[in-house]
Amino acid sequence: MGQRHQLFVIARINGRYRQLCAIHHQWLYGHTALRRCRDTLNIFENATNRMPLQQELTIAAKKDDDFWDAADSYRTDKNSHVPFPFIMTCLIVGASFNLDGYFHGVLVEPFYMAYDQGDNNNGITIFDITNLDNVRYCFVDFFGMESKREVDLMTPLSARTYLEAEYELDEVDEEVGLLPLLDTFKGRHLVTTSALSDTWPDGEWQDDPVEEADSPANISGGDGTAATADENPGRIQLKEPAASVQTDKTKSLRDQSMDSFLDLLLDPSQDPSALMAEAEILTDFVPKLRRRLYHQAATLPPSASHLILLEKALQQDINVDLSPFKLFSVDHLSNLVAKLRNGTMRSVNLSDMPDLTEDDLARILGGHSTSTKQAEGVIASSGNFIETMGNVSSIILLDSPKISVDFVAAHLGHYDVWHSQLLRRSLNTSHHYDEELPALQFSGPNTVSQLVWVGISSMQSCDSKLRMPDGKIDWSDLKYSVEASSRFSRNPGLKYRNYLLDVPLPVAKTAHGLRRLMQYLTSPKLGWYEDWPKAAARCFATTSAVEEGVSYSVGPLSSTFTLDNDRHPDDFVQVGKGMYLKPGQWAIVLIHEAYDAKNQAALDKRELEAVNMFGPRGQEEMKQWPAEDGVRAFKPLKRLRYAFAKALPESESSDQQRFLITDVPGYVKHVLAETSKDRSAEIERLCAWWEKASLGFGEGTGYYEDDDRAGILQRIYSDEGFDMGSSTKSRPIDPFEDIAKMMSRSRTDG
Numbered sequence: 001m002g003q004r005h006q007l008f009v010i011a012r013i014n015g016r017y018r019q020l021c022a023i024h025h026q027w028l029y030g031h032t033a034l035r036r037c038r039d040t041l042n043i044f045e046n047a048t049n050r051m052p053l054q055q056e057l058t059i060a061a062k063k064d065d066d067f068w069d070a071a072d073s074y075r076t077d078k079n080s081h082v083p084f085p086f087i088m089t090c091l092i093v094g095a096s097f098n099l100d101g102y103f104h105g106v107l108v109e110p111f112y113m114a115y116d117q118g119d120n121n122n123g124i125t126i127f128d129i130t131n132l133d134n135v136r137y138c139f140v141d142f143f144g145m146e147s148k149r150e151v152d153l154m155t156p157l158s159a160r161t162y163l164e165a166e167y168e169l170d171e172v173d174e175e176v177g178l179l180p181l182l183d184t185f186k187g188r189h190l191v192t193t194s195a196l197s198d199t200w201p202d203g204e205w206q207d208d209p210v211e212e213a214d215s216p217a218n219i220s221g222g223d224g225t226a227a228t229a230d231e232n233p234g235r236i237q238l239k240e241p242a243a244s245v246q247t248d249k250t251k252s253l254r255d256q257s258m259d260s261f262l263d264l265l266l267d268p269s270q271d272p273s274a275l276m277a278e279a280e281i282l283t284d285f286v287p288k289l290r291r292r293l294y295h296q297a298a299t300l301p302p303s304a305s306h307l308i309l310l311e312k313a314l315q316q317d318i319n320v321d322l323s324p325f326k327l328f329s330v331d332h333l334s335n336l337v338a339k340l341r342n343g344t345m346r347s348v349n350l351s352d353m354p355d356l357t358e359d360d361l362a363r364i365l366g367g368h369s370t371s372t373k374q375a376e377g378v379i380a381s382s383g384n385f386i387e388t389m390g391n392v393s394s395i396i397l398l399d400s401p402k403i404s405v406d407f408v409a410a411h412l413g414h415y416d417v418w419h420s421q422l423l424r425r426s427l428n429t430s431h432h433y434d435e436e437l438p439a440l441q442f443s444g445p446n447t448v449s450q451l452v453w454v455g456i457s458s459m460q461s462c463d464s465k466l467r468m469p470d471g472k473i474d475w476s477d478l479k480y481s482v483e484a485s486s487r488f489s490r491n492p493g494l495k496y497r498n499y500l501l502d503v504p505l506p507v508a509k510t511a512h513g514l515r516r517l518m519q520y521l522t523s524p525k526l527g528w529y530e531d532w533p534k535a536a537a538r539c540f541a542t543t544s545a546v547e548e549g550v551s552y553s554v555g556p557l558s559s560t561f562t563l564d565n566d567r568h569p570d571d572f573v574q575v576g577k578g579m580y581l582k583p584g585q586w587a588i589v590l591i592h593e594a595y596d597a598k599n600q601a602a603l604d605k606r607e608l609e610a611v612n613m614f615g616p617r618g619q620e621e622m623k624q625w626p627a628e629d630g631v632r633a634f635k636p637l638k639r640l641r642y643a644f645a646k647a648l649p650e651s652e653s654s655d656q657q658r659f660l661i662t663d664v665p666g667y668v669k670h671v672l673a674e675t676s677k678d679r680s681a682e683i684e685r686l687c688a689w690w691e692k693a694s695l696g697f698g699e700g701t702g703y704y705e706d707d708d709r710a711g712i713l714q715r716i717y718s719d720e721g722f723d724m725g726s727s728t729k730s731r732p733i734d735p736f737e738d739i740a741k742m743m744s745r746s747r748t749d750g
Contacts (some may be wrong), residue, residue: 002026003146005125006109007031007040007095008119009087010191010199012130013060014431017198018068020060020111020129020157021088022118025095029122029147030166031176032615034130034159035102037125039552040094044127048394048553049090051319052418053132055351055398056084058323062352068112083111086398087129089541090554092427095125097538099516101523101590103531108427115200121146123162128191130193138191141165147750150725155206156193158184174392200556255663258284262292268303276312289313297324302332311339321349330360337364347394347416356400358407365389389415393506405440408504413442416555417504418549426537426562437559440502446646447502447669448510450587451536455495455595461636462607471634473593475712495595498716500531503540507671508686512551513540514588514642515693521592521640522701529595537561581717586667589713591704594638600700603638639700645713646670663703 005028007019028036043049060083067083082088088108096106113122123145128136138156141147147165151157160182163169169178172451197205201300251259265275279285290313293300307328308713314320320340322333337348350356350364394416397403405421427435441449456473460466468474476496516539521532537557581587597603644667646660647653662670665687672679672686 002121004119004121005029005123006113006115006120006176007036007091007106007125007127009091010127010195011057011060011128012195013057013063013068013200016068017195018060019112021055021082021086021091021111022113023088023091023095024107024109024118025104025105028095029145031163031178033122033139034124034163034181034185035098036095036624037139037159038181040091040100040125040127041135041137041188043090043094043554044129045132046552046554049086049668050132051321051347051349052086052396052398053090053129054353055323055349055396056086057129059352060084082108082424082427083276085420085427086418086554088427089423089557091127092557093538093542093554097535097542099519099523099539101520101525101527103520103527103535103538105516105531105534108734115140115196116142117568123157126156126191128195129412136187136189136191136195137313138196139738140196152206154204156190156196158190159188171539172599194387196313258282258288262289265289265309266292266296266300266306267624268301268305272305272308286313286316288680294321298326300325300327302328307332307336310336314340316344318344319347319349320345323349323351323353326353329566330356330363334364334366340394341390343391345390345392346412348392349396351398351400354399354401357402358404360405361397361407362411365395376380391435394418409440409442409502413447413504414506415504416506416509418555420557422503423479425559426557428744437563439500440559441500442504446584446586446674448505448586448588448644450581450585451499452587452589453495453497453499453532454712454716455497455592457495458594458597458603458606458636460494461597461603461638464634467634472706472708475708475715481579482620496716497533499536499558499564501540501558503556503558504561505670508682509540509543509555510588511531511686511690512543514664515591515633515690516540516551518640518697518701519644521590521595522698526598533561533564576712581645581647583647583653586644586671589643589645589704589709589716591639591641591643591712591743593640593700594636597638597642600638603636637700641700641702641704643704643709647717657710658717659710661713663710720739 003026005025006022007025008022010017011020012018023035031576044053050678090108092108097103109118115126118124120143123139123141126138126140128134133417138158140155141151141153144150144153145165149165150169151161151165157384160616163178163182167178187384191205193205197203216344232658261279264270265272265279276285289309293310293313294304302325310325314336317340322328322336325333328336331348350361392415395412395418397408397417397419399420403419405425408417410423425440443449456478458477466474466477517536520535520539521529540561541555542553542555543551594603594606597606642663644662644664646662648658648660653659660670668686668690669683672683
């Protein structure tokens, strides 16, 4: 059963529209389809996502016809790795998740699956990302979808048309907010019929009277407001498109003079410093120099003079793309990065460099332009990367076959990283779900390596037998259970999960991801709580080290979160005993009381049911509880509280104090203060942000300050753990071993 729907991404590649990825959504129609479409559009147009999206479009443009037109058997082979993993991740996140409490799993469909090959009830959604400044969308009904009213078949449908097929807009439910939702589509362009026909030429597409769908009548908002069309909406957004170079007939005398000057400047025999002295006063000099350098990047010979020009052209760039300059040596790139990293540069793109090795990358990022032996010294200490990269917070390494995911985990955990294999870890298709996925853990000083979730059910929260005399929870009496809790069980068991955080998490991204996860878990609209691990993957993926507030940036999804499946207990990693936290590493611990209650009112009702269930005996138990002024010593509360815990080295720990336990500000101060660079301004900014963000938390949400928190951690990270019964052997657990087993059995549910 379901309201099945597929979503596709297309783009014009080398003059021909191609399909880049597709997913299946089991329950998507009506206003929910519009919300997922809106969020996906925002993701594709987000500034932080721009460079990795452009990079994958550039990679697509280098594919030959055999790649796009191979036989079906060959396409199946390509499904195993997902050709464009970042584009796929953007589509998955937008279609499956929102912080308001929405989550629904999606499935990766075979690469280049036809528009009509999915199991479908409610049409399809298509995104055209040819022009990232003007991402287009449309809905299509290709067979007669399940809706209250019919729509035209095989033609691009606007948000309004698709919505009106299901609802009467003049009878708007204020809670759903259909008209405000439609307002978010105003000014957006539809995918054209010609683009659909070019992508799927076998389809019988119906010509639109207004072919480009750009007239006010065809714009999704339907209010007559036209969006500004791109000058060339069919082009791929490469770094500096050749189409931007004008012919001599259309150039002004000033432009022709500038071209002649740039020709002279790019002559390796000339001294660029002397020539640039006068040219720098011209406001268009640097932009035109930059455009020329990118236009000639593939053939630009490396030289000292060209390095000077590159530094001048890029010194004001926030996002520096070095991927086109493939003729430049590692020493050249290392010197250039060393000069730019303490300026405005925040991200560097070193993608699509097939010969770039890990030693090379270490030299470039470490600023060492000397011998391989010294480069190996850089690799040996990931701290060098942290200290030498200046203001850089993001590194793009798409389609870099000689840079392993293990290298990324060992040395780049303190950066936002886009790496093809890292992105693919959570995108294994159903064709290859039985392959074992090796466990991955990011290392380095002060790495947040784990997230622990301890869940106490509503029934447990209401059970007086699990309370101490002061009303606090008696952790020693809580029993661990791998089975899903039952609402009819007196004591269904403690739910406990420990996840390796197998994605890079800089300090700021960690704090932002935690806030987003707590916001999601406490949303009044939260649906099926069992899906929270997959939502957690999206919470940490949809934030960056530099963005605050509402964020549509996208990074890699944690595979341990994504491949977990709460509905199949046999696939659980039974980590209730002896989970290990290495000295110096951090864990995020979440204590979730009455996790299965929708809100406090629902928990209060459950408490009354629990008392009535046992009749006079239950009521007598309540009377016997210690009370003050006739009030019970405890009241079951729906609460979500967190703590950061760092395992102390043996020299600093004792039987009573094995962990440093603190809140977000304490974590930020502790980690950032240990770097040699002065991070006081960043510490102050992050702490102020968290204080403001905490004001938005509801009652019962925040830092776990109870004095039993150390005892909880002792049970989590000990041989005894939470009691799992005498049949379970007590041993410290290697998380890599058991998580690898779990993920080898898990079927991908994006």
